[in-house]
Amino acid sequence: MFVELKDVHYRYQAGEEDILKGVNLEIEKGQFVALVGHTGSGKSTLVQTINGLLRPTSGQVLIEGREIRDWESPIKVRKKVGLVFQYPEHQLFEESVFKDIAFGPKNLGWPEKEITEKVKQAMEFVQLDYEELKDRSPFGLSGGQKRRVAIAGVLAMEPELLILDEPIAGLDPRGRRKLMDRINWLNEEQGITVLLISHRMEDAARRAQKLFVMNQGRIVLSGSPQEIFEQRDELYEIGLEIPPLNEVLWQLRKCGYPVRTDIFTIEDVEEEILRHWRGFRCSKI
């Protein structure tokens, strides 16, 4: 198993309540998985245990079968597991885009030539023009560009697992779609394992092969998006809503139409509804 968490507990301050209350989780190499949960359910805390920024109060975090504290250095773990924090553009600090993206590779001690190469590649990965932007100040860029520079800063370290904490929060709809498409591309074309965090179901729905649903420090549901969305009422109870498209299908089913509820694209849903529209008379809709 690539990443494995066994009964991980974590609390920020001794004497306080556990924030993580026994999390078990497995990620296979090459997978695209998503971690969904209400704000405050412990998602950000959980992923910080995966690259060793937080050490679990009890339980184990294994990367490639080896516990994190048995790795020679934390840097090795952080190279393997790239973590993009929420609002990553707030951590930019260098005078040029190039230097900022090169910060990670420099800390890894790579030679100059390789760093340049990796920066170039990382910028290409997030669709930033190298020649045009490399000498610009990151602070003069647009919000979406800044965010991509920050993500490139992690990608330049060539992580095998890329964790993105709410990567599309605060972007406009088009920026969201483009970034999500690109994350998908990184997973499919570059073979990077992706763990996406979101508090909204629909961000995760179409892309992820597997969803983990978190509530109050525990993983309460896990499975394929299809399996998860079947549990609409359980999700509702912990403050999550299934994507609007699935909600429509769900309501239709409640009204007595035997529609499928395990489809996610607007085209599929349209077809499914039309199929029934023809089959039944439209009196009820």
Added chain:
Amino acid sequence: MLKNITLGQYILRDSLIHNLDPRMKIMITMLIVIGLFFIGSFWGFLVAGAYIITVIAFSHLSWKVVIRGLKPVMFILVFTIVIHLFFTRGGVVLLEWGFLRIESEGLFTGLFMAVRIMLLISLTSLLTLTTSPIQLTDGLEYLLNPFRRFGLPAHELAMMMTIALRFIPTLLEEADKIMKAQQARGADFESGSIFRRAKSLVPLLVPLFLSAFRRADDLAMAMEARCYRGGEGRTRMKELSFLSRDWAALGFSAGFIIIFIIL
């Protein structure tokens, strides 16, 4: 790392001391501080110590909290004693060792000064322990108000203090977050020479300052949007007023001051 720093050391309790008018607490503290400088004998300090113990008892705080407040000044205490031990001359020679000589006057003055500092610190920390930052600034604003006619911007000073106090935890949290984000990119804040460590702070400080400026800007906007325009004509939701317990506290403290100055 940063989670060990405890700032804004106010501890909420429902006690007589907590409920006193903040203006009275500030004034009494000032009087006692002045009084401490007039103390001429160890007997005086003993009475002053008794006063502080009484206050702690009435404030329902534990001993340890007040003692903990002394830790940061430990160095100053030791330094004071050592300096006086070796450099203040007079009295009988207690110890002679090479060129070092300790005389009784030195020992006496050193201890005297150290005790004075200890009392000063515990007294002022008692003020902040029992008075919330908001009350404290409110009290200060009231007390500074008379000086407004000499051009002192009392309200603005108090507002600045309130805001600064309000943002300390926020900035610490922010610093923690940025630090972690840079560590995720392989930054190392904990090892290396002093020079390297200072340099490694750049990736922390630049984003931190930027975020502080951004927050300051947002806050200024938000305040203006709610029609804030300084203290002019501004009324308060809670007016402070002295109650009999405040006067009692003043009387009690004044009694102590007179006693320990005379002794």
